[in-house]
Amino acid sequence: MICLKCLGAALIITAAYVYGNGISFYYRQRVQQLEELLIGLELFYTEVSYGLTPLPRAFMNIGARLKEPVGAIFCDAAREMQKNRGLSARECWQNALKNSAALLSLSPGGSQLLERLGLAWGKGDKNDQLRQVKLIKELLRQAHREAQAELQKNDKVWKYLGLLGGITLVIFLL
């Protein structure tokens, strides 16, 4: 009987610890994905300002250099464009976002920024294009700062809360 109780207690504590760690991981992922997006936009800036690379090829180049799932968004959007189905750049970007939505850990504000980015692709001349991307980059940088602050605030809290919550539950149950 005691063995069973110990096993149950261990399971509860482990589950609570994993849950707390999961939430903490979500905050870390958010920061990392925003960092990847910022790198992506920096690469886009280089592709356009120095190489005038066409958007589908630029997206492929960028996607190959970024970690998943952000890299996949660029690659998927490029593939959608190359299919020549008559979709606009915004529609291709939105489809790519849908494909990776489950893997993204962005806040609602961050997701909106990503969607807004779809409105900027392929619009206007070089200066217009770079100006629009620069504007969204600034907003993403702000979102990154906020995500970092939230990570610092919540990372340890959720890890300990998970563990302590599990222990508390076990004490109550015993």
Add this chain to the structure above:
Amino acid sequence: MEILHKIEEIRLRHSRPLIVYWAGGEAFLGKKGPVLTTGEAYHVFGEDLEKTLELISSYSLYAFEEELKQGYLTLPGGHRVGLAGRAVLEKGRIKILRDINSLNFRVARQIKGVGERVLGFLFDRQTWRIYHTLIISPPQGGKTTLLRDLARLISDGAGIMGQSGQKVGIIDERSEIAGCFQGIPQLDIGMRTDVLDACPKAEGIMLMLRSLSPQVIITDEIGRAEDVQAIAEAVSAGVSVIASAHGSSLEEICQRPVLGELLQENVFERLIFLNNNKGPGTLEMIIEGEKGLPLYSARYGGEERAK
């Protein structure tokens, strides 16, 4: 379907009906095909134009600034899209076109063989040298089609030229002759032909002379002072020049400041006049440049008066 094969232009104009044009005709287009009234026709709006622009530029308008400045884009297959919108000026010259409100798709259709009839008048049968030639016609008169076919015939050396083709250099400032897409000719311009795409004529002729050793240089729509200098350079280097110019008669051309000068100096040994009387590219007259003798005239029932 009948219309589909003869369409020359597809016009998208903001807030106005979608119209297709062919030689001597036009039709409004509805969602299911040609319609009779403007009310039934599909009306083009900003979103259509924006999406079309995105698609024809591979979502990369920023990569086509030079083309936007010139007012056209070239598509795979050599088709061209003319653009109209608001011109943004810098130091009095067009910097870029914005707020595009009108698109004109010009279907590139190569008509092989149009040059065969003319080519017999254009070379010296003893030396096989191509005469310096100027092709003159009003807009849409078939000048570019003829230039393209002459390039192909001279370069391949087929038919009347025998098997000895010549090295041809095309300076294609507006990407119309070879219809280059990303630098690769989309139309058949012959196996011994080099193309300088989107290159200003005067610079292109000099570059061609320096590095590509052409026997014949082909270019279109000459008219600037620097073009004349470059053509004179090519002529003195022993390279044959075939060029085209807008115009409707010899008198009119002679009065133009730059072209008139070239004609007075008898640079061109053959002048070919085309018109639209029986469709684009109708051969009206071929004149021997120096003496002004007609070698061919449609007025005499197409009789060849001299060769």
